[in-house]
Amino acid sequence: MNDFDICIIGSGAGGGPVALTLAEAGYSVLVLEKGPWFREQDFYKDELACCRRSVYTPDLRDEQHVIEDLEDGQWQATPTSESGWDFWNGNCVGGSSNFMSGFFHRLKPVDFHQLSEFGPIDGANRVDWPISYNDLAPYYDRVEHEVGVSGKFEAHKNIEPRSGDFPYPPTREHIVSSWIDRACDKLDYHSLRVPRAILSEPEGKRRSCEYSGYCGSYGCSSGAKGSSRAALLDRAVATGNCEIRPHSKVIRLRSDSRKKVTAVEYIDGKNKTHRVQANTYVVACQAIETARLLLYSTGPAFPDGLANNNGQVGKNLLFSAGGSGSGDFEFDSIRPDQLSPFRQLGPFVNRALDDWYTINDKKLSAAPLKGGIVEFLFSHPNPTSRANSLKWDDDKLLWGKPLKRKLESWFTTDRTLRFEVFNDWLPTDNCFVSLDPRVKDRWQTPVAKVRIGYHPHDLKIGRYLADRGEQVLQQMGAVRIDSSVSGAPPANLVAGGCRFGNDPKTSVLDKDCRAHEVENLFVTDGSFMPTGGSVPYTWTIYANAFRVADIIKGG
Amino acid sequence: MNRKPAPPNRHRKKQSLFHWREQLLSRRRFLLAAAGGGLACLFPLASMADKQAMQQDPWPVIDAVQQQLFPGEPGIPGAREINALGYLQFVVNDKTLPQEDRDFILQGTTWLQGMSTKKYRRGFTQLNNNEREQLLRLIAGSEAGENWLSTLLLYIFEALLSDPVYGGNTGEAGWQWLAHTPGFPRPPADKTFVQLLKI
Numbered sequence: 017m018n019d020f021d022i023c024i025i026g027s028g029a030g031g032g033p034v035a036l037t038l039a040e041a042g043y044s045v046l047v048l049e050k051g052p053w054f055r056e057q058d059f060y061k062d063e064l065a066c067c068r069r070s071v072y073t074p075d076l077r078d079e080q081h082v083i084e085d086l087e088d089g090q091w092q093a094t095p096t097s098e099s100g101w102d103f104w105n106g107n108c109v110g111g112s113s114n115f116m117s118g119f120f121h122r123l124k125p126v127d128f129h130q131l132s133e134f135g136p137i138d139g140a141n142r143v144d145w146p147i148s149y150n151d152l153a154p155y156y157d158r159v160e161h162e163v164g165v166s167g168k169f170e171a172h173k174n175i176e177p178r179s180g181d182f183p184y185p186p187t188r189e190h191i192v193s194s195w196i197d198r199a200c201d202k203l204d205y206h207s208l209r210v211p212r213a214i215l216s217e218p219e220g221k222r223r224s225c226e227y228s229g230y231c232g233s234y235g236c237s238s239g240a241k242g243s244s245r246a247a248l249l250d251r252a253v254a255t256g257n258c259e260i261r262p263h264s265k266v267i268r269l270r271s272d273s274r275k276k277v278t279a280v281e282y283i284d285g286k287n288k289t290h291r292v293q294a295n296t297y298v299v300a301c302q303a304i305e306t307a308r309l310l311l312y313s314t315g316p317a318f319p320d321g322l323a324n325n326n327g328q329v330g331k332n333l334l335f336s337a338g339g340s341g342s343g344d345f346e347f348d349s350i351r352p353d354q355l356s357p358f359r360q361l362g363p364f365v366n367r368a369l370d371d372w373y374t375i376n377d378k379k380l381s382a383a384p385l386k387g388g389i390v391e392f393l394f395s396h397p398n399p400t401s402r403a404n405s406l407k408w409d410d411d412k413l414l415w416g417k418p419l420k421r422k423l424e425s426w427f428t429t430d431r432t433l434r435f436e437v438f439n440d441w442l443p444t445d446n447c448f449v450s451l452d453p454r455v456k457d458r459w460q461t462p463v464a465k466v467r468i469g470y471h472p473h474d475l476k477i478g479r480y481l482a483d484r485g486e487q488v489l490q491q492m493g494a495v496r497i498d499s500s501v502s503g504a505p506p507a508n509l510v511a512g513g514c515r516f517g518n519d520p521k522t523s524v525l526d527k528d529c530r531a532h533e534v535e536n537l538f539v540t541d542g543s544f545m546p547t548g549g550s551v552p553y554t555w556t557i558y559a560n561a562f563r564v565a566d567i568i569k570g571g
Numbered sequence: 572m573n574r575k576p577a578p579p580n581r582h583r584k585k586q587s588l589f590h591w592r593e594q595l596l597s598r599r600r601f602l603l604a605a606a607g608g609g610l611a612c613l614f615p616l617a618s619m620a621d622k623q624a625m626q627q628d629p630w631p632v633i634d635a636v637q638q639q640l641f642p643g644e645p646g647i648p649g650a651r652e653i654n655a656l657g658y659l660q661f662v663v664n665d666k667t668l669p670q671e672d673r674d675f676i677l678q679g680t681t682w683l684q685g686m687s688t689k690k691y692r693r694g695f696t697q698l699n700n701n702e703r704e705q706l707l708r709l710i711a712g713s714e715a716g717e718n719w720l721s722t723l724l725l726y727i728f729e730a731l732l733s734d735p736v737y738g739g740n741t742g743e744a745g746w747q748w749l750a751h752t753p754g755f756p757r758p759p760a761d762k763t764f765v766q767l768l769k770i
Contacts, residue, residue: 062764068729403731
């Protein structure tokens with residue numbers, strides 16, 4: 017007799033849908049979460065807690081990564097405790113979904129068959145997915161209701177097929193959104209109203225958005241943000257069938273010679289080791305940690321790590337390629353009646369451009385290329401971080417009255433509108449997770465080593481899109497317009513590493529996200545994605561986890 | 572933003588991807604030298620043998636440096652008005668601060684005093700405004716010295732713009748000066764990051 021029907025490791029966007037679906041179906045569910053369990057009443061708009069101290073992420077001295085980047089033609093490994101380059105994104109119940117900005121995009125049909133549509137690229141491991149957009153579409157719909165997505169269906173040139181309107185009207189929008197629309201009209205671009213995983217109306221125990229303007233990077237104190245915790249796990253627990261154990265760090269999955277997982281071993285907050293048995297095991301620790309856990313979980317049938325007899329675990333890790341840009345709007349240049357709404361913090365921008373999701377531009381390429389999106393947004397209003405970035409005058413440290421005049425100027429005379437470019441991070445042999453041979457975490461297990469190589473094609477596409485973003489800012493009358501595209505990965509936009517596919521030789525999971533080699537093991541975070549698509553991952557992770565939950569439920 | 576910028580380094584001054592490695596090495600070299608008494612190679616004017624300097628209370632020196640870095644002006648807050656010193660004491664006493672960072676902040680005063688004594692035959696707090704400024708410019712010329720001043724500036728900014736619940740930003744003076752609108756709800760005393768780390 018097992019302790020639980022289902023044991024889920026990780027409580028973020030990949031774990032929550034499985035917990036809720038199966039708990040509601042009457043299965044007994046255990047969720048093991050490494051971090052603490054914060055509630056709405058623990059989240060405040062506090063820059064130190066959110067962004068300057070390790071409250072929601074581990075102290076890098078205790079738990080870290082080793083990052084391998086290319087320098088002078090050599091792969092150089094640097095532990096993040098030394099570099100300060102933090103690859104954790106939220107280790108608490110609900111995971112990083114607590115701290116997302118929540119601008120939500122579905123993948124488009126073309127993302128599911130990039131190889132057939134655009135052909136191979138040298139040095140990139142482009143493949144088609146084993147499922148199509150139509151397989152996932154009903155689950156994108158379900159996320160809109162279960163997680164809560166606010167938006168409005170409008171006919172749009174590139175809109176992916178969908179059924180019906182959104183369950184919640186759009187969140188309140190900032191005056192700058194209409195300026196973006198106007199500029200795009202002039203340029204003959206088609207601005208898109210972006211849905212948001214934030215409640216514009218209350219639902220159950222969750223209040224609607226309170227528009228404080230401190231959203232991304234901050235935990236939500238109203239419950240409006242569609243985190244896995246607020247939207248799914250609280251409801252899963254309320255069924256009486258789901259138990260969440262915070263401060264439970266899973267060390268390894270045990271497996272037998274018949275290639276079945278037999279138990280999970282975890283260490284609690286008091287350093288006591290526990291062992292739990294379940295019929296089905298679901299891993300959803302975010303891509304890097306999922307790969308690390310499988311690699312470390314060796315067993316009699318898996319000498320190189322669980323489900324890794326073909327050496328695919330950790331391979332083809334994905335980030336999100338692209339970059340960002342910005343332009344300033346000087347208060348002096350804004351119509352007096354619009355100044356006060358322009359300075360307002362709360363409402364959302366909710367605008368993106370997907371005109372170049374597929375690029376048909378002969379100047380760039382004879383054949384169509386996979387492109388991406390440009391998303392407009394204001395920076396998080398984190399004043400300490402902002403001030404700290406102003407202390408350099410070129411390479412010289414600034415202080416005293418000159419520094420104070422600069423602060424006054426940057427804080428009080430203009431506001432910066434930003435855009436972010438999202439395009440595919442092509443899967444390559446130079447981006448993968450392995451176990452570091454030297455560095456260990458505080459439980460004495462090897463940390464993940466992440467090689468972060470990128471394909472140069474990513475930069476070409478990113479630059480093409482960033483130029484379009486700059487054009488919009490130009491048309492809007494912004495000054496000091498600038499953008500940058502680089503191969504440095506955004507650590508919070510991560511997927512891949514346990515590809516799903518039909519061929520066990522080149523993929524870890526089958527199309528149901530069950531391990532090819534392990535009958536009772538599923539992976540439901542972003543790890544399954546064999547190519548990334550050109551939008552942030554969260555909606556797709558949620559949708560796919562609901563899809564897999566239905567498969568597990570159906571037996 | 573949704574894209575997490577890389578790499579966020581507290582002492583970053585250049586945007587280049589790998590600059591943090593240089594910064595790290597600079598701090599490491601400084602601490603190694605400080606531990607081994609070999610600072611002379613980094614700060615040719617500093618005399619670590621100055622025992623008097625080493626035994627001094629670091630806080631009056633830090634107070635004076637903070638006022639130099641962030642002076643008060645009529646109607647505009649400076650280090651004193653935002654309680655930058657008290658705030659830094661909170662930071663240094665916070666158990667979650669890495670020991671390396673604590674040492675770096677405090678030991679910096681020792682060699683500043685050493686340099687002051689060597690150059691002016693007086694401690695930093697006894698210098699006039701011009702001398703203080705010149706000495707800070709001098710140490711900013713070395714990478715570790717610049718790094719130290721940059722660290723002090725970071726915590727001045729935290730004192731200026733964090734929620735007053737942490738002891739700085741007295742009367743919200745920093746927010747008012749820079750017309751900054753804080754978010755809501757704001758953290759009460761029992762939900763500071765120090766408390767949240769206990770959950």
